[in-house]
Amino acid sequence: MSASIPASPRSKLSLYLDLIRFNRPAGWLVLVWPTLVALWVAGQGFPGWHLLVVFVLGTVLMRSAGCTINDIADRDFDRHVKRTTRRPITSGQISVREAAMVGLVLALVAFGLVLSTRWEAVAWSVPAVLFTILYPFTKRFFAMPQAFLGIAFNFGIVIAFAAVTGEVNATAWTLWLANMFLVLAYDTEYAMVDRDDDLKIGMKTSAITLGRFDVTAIMLFFVLCWGLIAWVLAPYQLGWPFWLGMGVAAAQIVWHFSLIKNRTREGCFVAFSKSHWIGAAIFAGVALGYALK
Numbered sequence: 678m679s680a681s682i683p684a685s686p687r688s689k690l691s692l693y694l695d696l697i698r699f700n701r702p703a704g705w706l707v708l709v710w711p712t713l714v715a716l717w718v719a720g721q722g723f724p725g726w727h728l729l730v731v732f733v734l735g736t737v738l739m740r741s742a743g744c745t746i747n748d749i750a751d752r753d754f755d756r757h758v759k760r761t762t763r764r765p766i767t768s769g770q771i772s773v774r775e776a777a778m779v780g781l782v783l784a785l786v787a788f789g790l791v792l793s794t795r796w797e798a799v800a801w802s803v804p805a806v807l808f809t810i811l812y813p814f815t816k817r818f819f820a821m822p823q824a825f826l827g828i829a830f831n832f833g834i835v836i837a838f839a840a841v842t843g844e845v846n847a848t849a850w851t852l853w854l855a856n857m858f859l860v861l862a863y864d865t866e867y868a869m870v871d872r873d874d875d876l877k878i879g880m881k882t883s884a885i886t887l888g889r890f891d892v893t894a895i896m897l898f899f900v901l902c903w904g905l906i907a908w909v910l911a912p913y914q915l916g917w918p919f920w921l922g923m924g925v926a927a928a929q930i931v932w933h934f935s936l937i938k939n940r941t942r943e944g945c946f947v948a949f950s951k952s953h954w955i956g957a958a959i960f961a962g963v964a965l966g967y968a969l970k
Contacts, residue, residue: 693771708740711833714963717963728837743829750813752766823883855902861883862895862898862899869940910963915962922959
Protein backbone atom coordinates (compact mmCIF):
# COMPACT_ATOMS: atom_id res chain seq x y z
CA MET A 678 0.00 0.00 0.00
CA SER A 679 1.51 3.34 -1.01
CA ALA A 680 1.50 6.15 1.52
CA SER A 681 -0.30 9.33 0.52
CA ILE A 682 1.93 12.32 -0.11
CA PRO A 683 1.02 15.33 2.02
CA ALA A 684 0.26 18.55 0.20
CA SER A 685 3.16 20.98 0.05
CA PRO A 686 2.76 24.10 2.14
CA ARG A 687 1.85 27.13 0.08
CA SER A 688 4.28 30.01 -0.29
CA LYS A 689 3.55 33.34 1.35
CA LEU A 690 3.24 34.97 -2.05
CA SER A 691 0.61 32.43 -3.10
CA LEU A 692 -1.33 33.05 0.11
CA TYR A 693 -1.14 36.83 -0.26
CA LEU A 694 -2.37 36.61 -3.86
CA ASP A 695 -5.25 34.44 -2.66
CA LEU A 696 -5.99 36.96 0.09
CA ILE A 697 -6.40 39.82 -2.40
CA ARG A 698 -8.38 37.59 -4.87
CA PHE A 699 -5.68 38.02 -7.54
CA ASN A 700 -7.09 35.10 -9.52
CA ARG A 701 -10.60 36.61 -9.52
CA PRO A 702 -10.41 39.84 -11.54
CA ALA A 703 -14.20 40.17 -11.75
CA GLY A 704 -14.07 41.89 -8.36
CA TRP A 705 -12.04 44.84 -9.62
CA LEU A 706 -13.49 44.88 -13.12
CA VAL A 707 -16.94 45.73 -11.75
CA LEU A 708 -15.27 48.78 -10.19
CA VAL A 709 -12.99 49.89 -12.98
CA TRP A 710 -15.56 50.17 -15.81
CA PRO A 711 -17.85 52.73 -14.07
CA THR A 712 -14.73 54.65 -13.00
CA LEU A 713 -13.47 54.77 -16.58
CA VAL A 714 -16.88 55.96 -17.78
CA ALA A 715 -16.60 58.80 -15.26
CA LEU A 716 -13.06 59.65 -16.44
CA TRP A 717 -14.13 59.78 -20.09
CA VAL A 718 -17.25 61.85 -19.43
CA ALA A 719 -15.43 64.27 -17.12
CA GLY A 720 -12.58 64.66 -19.61
CA GLN A 721 -14.89 64.72 -22.65
CA GLY A 722 -12.87 61.87 -24.09
CA PHE A 723 -9.55 60.19 -23.36
CA PRO A 724 -8.34 61.64 -20.00
CA GLY A 725 -4.61 61.08 -20.62
CA TRP A 726 -2.31 58.21 -19.69
CA HIS A 727 -1.46 59.58 -16.25
CA LEU A 728 -5.05 59.56 -14.98
CA LEU A 729 -5.81 56.29 -16.75
CA VAL A 730 -2.93 54.51 -14.99
CA VAL A 731 -3.70 56.15 -11.64
CA PHE A 732 -7.35 55.08 -11.65
CA VAL A 733 -6.95 51.58 -13.07
CA LEU A 734 -4.07 50.71 -10.76
CA GLY A 735 -5.68 52.52 -7.83
CA THR A 736 -8.92 50.61 -8.34
CA VAL A 737 -7.09 47.27 -8.33
CA LEU A 738 -5.11 48.21 -5.22
CA MET A 739 -8.10 49.47 -3.23
CA ARG A 740 -10.21 46.45 -4.15
CA SER A 741 -7.34 44.25 -2.98
CA ALA A 742 -7.04 46.21 0.27
CA GLY A 743 -10.79 45.93 0.73
CA CYS A 744 -10.57 42.14 0.42
CA THR A 745 -8.06 42.00 3.27
CA ILE A 746 -10.25 44.21 5.47
CA ASN A 747 -13.31 42.11 4.67
CA ASP A 748 -11.55 38.84 5.47
CA ILE A 749 -10.18 40.18 8.76
CA ALA A 750 -13.64 41.35 9.83
CA ASP A 751 -15.39 38.15 8.68
CA ARG A 752 -12.80 35.57 9.77
CA ASP A 753 -15.06 34.05 12.45
CA PHE A 754 -18.06 33.93 10.11
CA ASP A 755 -16.21 32.61 7.06
CA ARG A 756 -15.46 29.25 8.66
CA HIS A 757 -19.20 28.53 8.64
CA VAL A 758 -19.73 29.37 4.95
CA LYS A 759 -19.02 26.66 2.36
CA ARG A 760 -17.40 29.04 -0.13
CA THR A 761 -15.04 30.77 2.31
CA THR A 762 -13.74 28.12 4.72
CA ARG A 763 -10.34 27.90 3.01
CA ARG A 764 -9.58 31.61 2.84
CA PRO A 765 -6.04 32.30 4.12
CA ILE A 766 -7.04 34.10 7.34
CA THR A 767 -9.95 31.80 8.20
CA SER A 768 -7.82 28.69 7.70
CA GLY A 769 -4.99 30.14 9.82
CA GLN A 770 -2.44 30.23 7.00
CA ILE A 771 -2.06 34.01 7.34
CA SER A 772 -2.31 35.89 10.63
CA VAL A 773 -4.59 38.88 11.15
CA ARG A 774 -1.53 41.08 11.65
CA GLU A 775 0.01 39.93 8.37
CA ALA A 776 -3.22 40.56 6.49
CA ALA A 777 -3.59 44.00 8.07
CA MET A 778 -0.07 44.92 6.95
CA VAL A 779 -0.80 43.77 3.41
CA GLY A 780 -3.99 45.85 3.32
CA LEU A 781 -2.23 48.89 4.77
CA VAL A 782 0.59 48.76 2.22
CA LEU A 783 -1.86 48.42 -0.68
CA ALA A 784 -3.99 51.33 0.59
CA LEU A 785 -0.92 53.55 1.06
CA VAL A 786 0.28 52.85 -2.49
CA ALA A 787 -3.19 53.68 -3.81
CA PHE A 788 -3.23 56.90 -1.76
CA GLY A 789 0.19 57.78 -3.17
CA LEU A 790 -1.23 57.51 -6.67
CA VAL A 791 -4.11 59.85 -5.83
CA LEU A 792 -1.61 62.36 -4.42
CA SER A 793 -0.33 62.83 -7.97
CA THR A 794 -3.70 64.34 -8.98
CA ARG A 795 -5.74 67.34 -7.76
CA TRP A 796 -6.22 68.05 -4.08
CA GLU A 797 -9.99 67.70 -4.54
CA ALA A 798 -9.48 64.07 -5.55
CA VAL A 799 -7.24 63.53 -2.53
CA ALA A 800 -9.93 64.97 -0.25
CA TRP A 801 -12.61 62.64 -1.65
CA SER A 802 -10.32 59.62 -1.24
CA VAL A 803 -10.43 59.97 2.57
CA PRO A 804 -14.15 59.09 3.01
CA ALA A 805 -13.66 56.40 0.34
CA VAL A 806 -11.14 54.62 2.57
CA LEU A 807 -13.33 55.05 5.66
CA PHE A 808 -16.37 53.51 3.95
CA THR A 809 -14.21 50.63 2.68
CA ILE A 810 -13.10 49.91 6.25
CA LEU A 811 -16.59 50.19 7.71
CA TYR A 812 -18.46 48.10 5.12
CA PRO A 813 -17.67 44.58 6.46
CA PHE A 814 -19.03 45.48 9.88
CA THR A 815 -22.41 46.64 8.52
CA LYS A 816 -23.27 43.00 7.79
CA ARG A 817 -23.80 42.54 11.54
CA PHE A 818 -26.66 45.03 11.89
CA PHE A 819 -27.70 46.67 8.59
CA ALA A 820 -30.47 44.93 6.61
CA MET A 821 -29.03 46.01 3.23
CA PRO A 822 -25.24 46.11 3.62
CA GLN A 823 -24.99 45.99 -0.17
CA ALA A 824 -26.15 49.63 -0.19
CA PHE A 825 -23.24 50.55 2.06
CA LEU A 826 -20.96 48.60 -0.27
CA GLY A 827 -22.32 50.64 -3.18
CA ILE A 828 -21.31 53.85 -1.43
CA ALA A 829 -17.79 52.53 -0.91
CA PHE A 830 -17.45 51.11 -4.43
CA ASN A 831 -18.74 54.22 -6.21
CA PHE A 832 -16.26 56.70 -4.78
CA GLY A 833 -14.14 56.00 -7.85
CA ILE A 834 -16.70 57.93 -9.91
CA VAL A 835 -16.61 60.91 -7.56
CA ILE A 836 -12.82 60.92 -7.31
CA ALA A 837 -12.50 60.66 -11.11
CA PHE A 838 -14.59 63.80 -11.68
CA ALA A 839 -12.69 65.61 -8.94
CA ALA A 840 -9.35 64.62 -10.49
CA VAL A 841 -10.32 65.80 -13.98
CA THR A 842 -12.42 68.91 -13.31
CA GLY A 843 -11.84 69.79 -9.67
CA GLU A 844 -15.54 69.40 -8.89
CA VAL A 845 -18.27 66.78 -8.59
CA ASN A 846 -21.21 67.91 -10.70
CA ALA A 847 -24.77 66.62 -11.20
CA THR A 848 -23.66 64.20 -13.92
CA ALA A 849 -21.16 62.64 -11.53
CA TRP A 850 -23.76 62.16 -8.81
CA THR A 851 -26.27 60.68 -11.27
CA LEU A 852 -23.66 58.17 -12.47
CA TRP A 853 -22.88 57.49 -8.81
CA LEU A 854 -26.56 56.73 -8.12
CA ALA A 855 -26.87 54.59 -11.25
CA ASN A 856 -23.94 52.47 -10.21
CA MET A 857 -25.31 52.23 -6.69
CA PHE A 858 -28.21 50.31 -8.23
CA LEU A 859 -25.76 48.21 -10.24
CA VAL A 860 -23.88 47.24 -7.07
CA LEU A 861 -27.18 46.39 -5.35
CA ALA A 862 -28.05 44.14 -8.31
CA TYR A 863 -24.86 42.13 -8.70
CA ASP A 864 -23.99 41.93 -5.00
CA THR A 865 -27.48 40.65 -4.19
CA GLU A 866 -26.84 37.96 -6.80
CA TYR A 867 -23.63 37.19 -4.91
CA ALA A 868 -25.48 37.14 -1.57
CA MET A 869 -27.98 34.64 -2.97
CA VAL A 870 -25.12 32.15 -3.31
CA ASP A 871 -24.47 32.17 0.45
CA ARG A 872 -28.02 32.81 1.68
CA ASP A 873 -28.47 29.44 3.45
CA ASP A 874 -25.17 29.78 5.30
CA ASP A 875 -25.76 33.45 6.16
CA LEU A 876 -29.14 32.61 7.69
CA LYS A 877 -27.51 30.06 9.98
CA ILE A 878 -24.83 32.43 11.27
CA GLY A 879 -27.03 35.52 11.55
CA MET A 880 -25.37 37.59 8.81
CA LYS A 881 -27.39 40.42 7.27
CA THR A 882 -27.63 40.55 3.46
CA SER A 883 -29.93 42.02 0.84
CA ALA A 884 -30.76 38.50 -0.39
CA ILE A 885 -32.15 37.65 3.04
CA THR A 886 -33.93 40.97 3.51
CA LEU A 887 -35.60 40.88 0.08
CA GLY A 888 -36.69 37.26 0.52
CA ARG A 889 -38.98 36.02 -2.24
CA PHE A 890 -38.76 39.42 -3.97
CA ASP A 891 -35.02 39.04 -4.54
CA VAL A 892 -35.13 38.34 -8.29
CA THR A 893 -37.71 41.07 -8.91
CA ALA A 894 -35.63 43.58 -6.93
CA ILE A 895 -32.43 42.68 -8.77
CA MET A 896 -34.08 43.23 -12.15
CA LEU A 897 -35.49 46.55 -10.92
CA PHE A 898 -32.02 47.61 -9.75
CA PHE A 899 -30.59 46.76 -13.18
CA VAL A 900 -33.33 48.69 -14.98
CA LEU A 901 -32.85 51.74 -12.75
CA CYS A 902 -29.11 51.67 -13.39
CA TRP A 903 -29.60 51.39 -17.15
CA GLY A 904 -32.27 54.10 -17.22
CA LEU A 905 -30.27 56.63 -15.19
CA ILE A 906 -27.16 56.18 -17.34
CA ALA A 907 -29.19 56.53 -20.54
CA TRP A 908 -30.91 59.64 -19.19
CA VAL A 909 -27.82 61.45 -17.92
CA LEU A 910 -25.55 60.67 -20.89
CA ALA A 911 -28.08 61.13 -23.73
CA PRO A 912 -27.46 64.93 -23.83
CA TYR A 913 -23.75 64.29 -24.47
CA GLN A 914 -24.67 63.11 -27.99
CA LEU A 915 -22.31 60.15 -28.17
CA GLY A 916 -24.19 58.72 -31.12
CA TRP A 917 -24.77 55.13 -32.19
CA PRO A 918 -21.74 53.66 -30.32
CA PHE A 919 -23.21 54.70 -26.99
CA TRP A 920 -26.63 53.27 -27.76
CA LEU A 921 -25.07 50.08 -29.12
CA GLY A 922 -23.18 49.69 -25.85
CA MET A 923 -26.37 50.32 -23.90
CA GLY A 924 -28.17 47.75 -26.07
CA VAL A 925 -25.51 45.12 -25.31
CA ALA A 926 -25.81 45.96 -21.61
CA ALA A 927 -29.61 45.55 -21.80
CA ALA A 928 -29.21 42.15 -23.45
CA GLN A 929 -26.93 41.06 -20.63
CA ILE A 930 -29.50 42.17 -18.06
CA VAL A 931 -32.03 39.87 -19.72
CA TRP A 932 -29.44 37.06 -19.61
CA HIS A 933 -28.95 37.68 -15.88
CA PHE A 934 -32.64 37.02 -15.32
CA SER A 935 -32.32 33.63 -16.99
CA LEU A 936 -29.41 32.81 -14.66
CA ILE A 937 -31.00 33.83 -11.36
CA LYS A 938 -34.70 33.11 -11.86
CA ASN A 939 -34.39 29.62 -10.32
CA ARG A 940 -32.14 30.88 -7.49
CA THR A 941 -29.54 28.13 -7.89
CA ARG A 942 -26.13 28.69 -6.32
CA GLU A 943 -24.43 28.00 -9.64
CA GLY A 944 -26.63 30.34 -11.65
CA CYS A 945 -26.37 33.19 -9.15
CA PHE A 946 -22.59 32.87 -8.93
CA VAL A 947 -22.21 32.90 -12.71
CA ALA A 948 -24.43 36.00 -12.87
CA PHE A 949 -22.29 37.78 -10.31
CA SER A 950 -18.98 36.74 -11.84
CA LYS A 951 -20.04 37.95 -15.30
CA SER A 952 -21.70 41.19 -14.17
CA HIS A 953 -18.64 43.28 -15.04
CA TRP A 954 -19.46 42.81 -18.74
CA ILE A 955 -22.42 45.16 -18.29
CA GLY A 956 -20.07 47.95 -17.27
CA ALA A 957 -17.61 46.98 -20.02
CA ALA A 958 -20.32 47.33 -22.68
CA ILE A 959 -21.36 50.76 -21.41
CA PHE A 960 -17.76 51.97 -21.24
CA ALA A 961 -17.02 50.71 -24.74
CA GLY A 962 -20.01 52.67 -26.03
CA VAL A 963 -18.93 55.84 -24.22
CA ALA A 964 -15.27 55.60 -25.28
CA LEU A 965 -16.08 54.87 -28.91
CA GLY A 966 -18.73 57.58 -28.91
CA TYR A 967 -16.17 60.17 -27.84
CA ALA A 968 -13.56 58.82 -30.27
CA LEU A 969 -15.94 59.25 -33.21
CA LYS A 970 -17.53 62.49 -32.03
